[in-house]
Amino acid sequence: MPGSYGIKCSPHFAMGMVMLIQVGDIPQADFPADLPRRAKDRFTSILARETE
Ligand SMILES: [Cu+2]
Incomplete structure (x- = not known):
């Protein structure tokens, strides 16, 4: 199923x-x-990279 895991x-x-x-x-x-905040920060960073 499409999405981010x-x-x-x-x-x-x-x-x-x-x-x-x-x-x-x-x-x-x-x-x-x-x-956890650090995990959320990491996911946010990965997603930002992916959309560049
Ligand atoms: Cu580890």
């Missing part, structure tokens, strides 16, 4: 060790409310 490294999730798998052309992301 976040993957986390469980022991380092709070430090922002995440990756993003994008399926399809549209980078969409719905962040969970309890997403």
